[in-house]
Amino acid sequence: MSFTREFEIVGGDFASAGRVSTEIKAMLRGIGYPPDVIRRTAIASYEAEMNTVMYARRGSVRLGLEPGVIHLVFADEGPGIPDIGLAMQEGFSTATDEMRERGFGAGMGLPNIQRNADRLEITSEVGRGTRLDITVLTDEEAGR
Amino acid sequence: MTDPVGMSLAKVREVLGCEVLVAPPGWESVRVEAGCGADLMSDVLAFIKGGSLLLTGLTNAQTVRTAEVADVRAVICVRSKRPDASAVSLAQELGLPLLATPLPMFEACGRLHEAGLRGCTEVPAGGARGNELHQGV
Ligand SMILES: Nc1ncnc2c1ncn2[C@@H]1O[C@H](COP(=O)(O)OP(=O)(O)OP(=O)(O)O)[C@@H](O)[C@H]1O
Ligand SMILES: [Mg+2]
Numbered sequence: 001m002s003f004t005r006e007f008e009i010v011g012g013d014f015a016s017a018g019r020v021s022t023e024i025k026a027m028l029r030g031i032g033y034p035p036d037v038i039r040r041t042a043i044a045s046y047e048a049e050m051n052t053v054m055y056a057r058r059g060s061v062r063l064g065l066e067p068g069v070i071h072l073v074f075a076d077e078g079p080g081i082p083d084i085g086l087a088m089q090e091g092f093s094t095a096t097d098e099m100r101e102r103g104f105g106a107g108m109g110l111p112n113i114q115r116n117a118d119r120l121e122i123t124s125e126v127g128r129g130t131r132l133d134i135t136v137l138t139d140e141e142a143g144r
Numbered sequence: 145m146t147d148p149v150g151m152s153l154a155k156v157r158e159v160l161g162c163e164v165l166v167a168p169p170g171w172e173s174v175r176v177e178a179g180c181g182a183d184l185m186s187d188v189l190a191f192i193k194g195g196s197l198l199l200t201g202l203t204n205a206q207t208v209r210t211a212e213v214a215d216v217r218a219v220i221c222v223r224s225k226r227p228d229a230s231a232v233s234l235a236q237e238l239g240l241p242l243l244a245t246p247l248p249m250f251e252a253c254g255r256l257h258e259a260g261l262r263g264c265t266e267v268p269a270g271g272a273r274g275n276e277l278h279q280g281v
Binding site for chain 1: 183184185186187189190194200202204205206207209210212213214215230238
């Protein structure tokens with residue numbers, strides 16, 4: 001069994017920001033993954049989706065399901081991340097006042113993704129865009 | 145040991161004098177197992193446990209979205225803040241109880257705690273893996 005589905009994300013579109021992650025979560029629930037796996041995947045997905053909305057012009061996420069593994073690949077066209085190590089630090093944020101008023105900009109998004117995923121790979125090119133490869137293992141005995 | 149965990153939303157409403165803005169069927173008997181007060185959504189996602197109650201001063205739709213993502217069972221807007229129309233309609237769509245209290249954040253959290261609702265670090269297990277709390281809904 002293997003399944004993929006792609007979703008578009010529009011940069012700056014705060015009105016529907018998070019919709020894709022809600023949809024992914026509902027799909028995973030429908031399939032019947034363990035609640036813990038669903039929650040971790042949804043949180044990682046939502047943080048990545050919000051970053052795409054906040055920082056990029058446009059992006060997409062590809063959801064891939066294989067036995068034992070959930071893959072999420074976020075790819076965006078945007079400013080890129082100059083220093084990924086710095087961006088990964090809790091509290092580092094370049095969010096604008098407008099984003100902070102909406103409750104974002106704690107600088108916790110990428111660390112949250114790291115915590116909830118079993119594997120996270122970030123690649124980025126300044127001036128072009130950013131790609132996040134997120135892996136969640138779905139077997140309950142997968143060591144979490 | 146045999147104390148029932150958490151608090152019903154009916155009790156929460158009584159303790160905080162809440163107005164109920166979104167009331168999905170059966171909302172009064174929904175139990176929240178811990179409470180969390182926060183205005184930063186990534187903090188909520190980092191620290192709140194599944195099955196909890198979120199108290200917040202934010203009023204936009206992202207609050208409801210964040211709650212849904214983190215398996216939060218209900219959202220309370222503090223200090224009589226009116227949630228945006230988009231937040232109300234999203235809560236309706238997702239079936240998430242949404243309430244408002246006239247109390248400011250500190251007092252709302254304090255009264256719930258005094259009435260027996262625990263904080264997210266005071267209940268067993270959880271964090272990113274707090275779904276034990278989510279069973280028996
Ligand atoms: N897709 C992206 N494109 C460009 N820059 C990004 C992207 N994702 C993250 N960043 C940069 O990395 C920083 C840290 O991201 P992170 O998600 O950890 O925190 P935040 O978005 O600032 O705040 P929070 O997620 O807590 O609301 C961001 O402020 C931004 O500068
Ligand atoms: Mg972020």
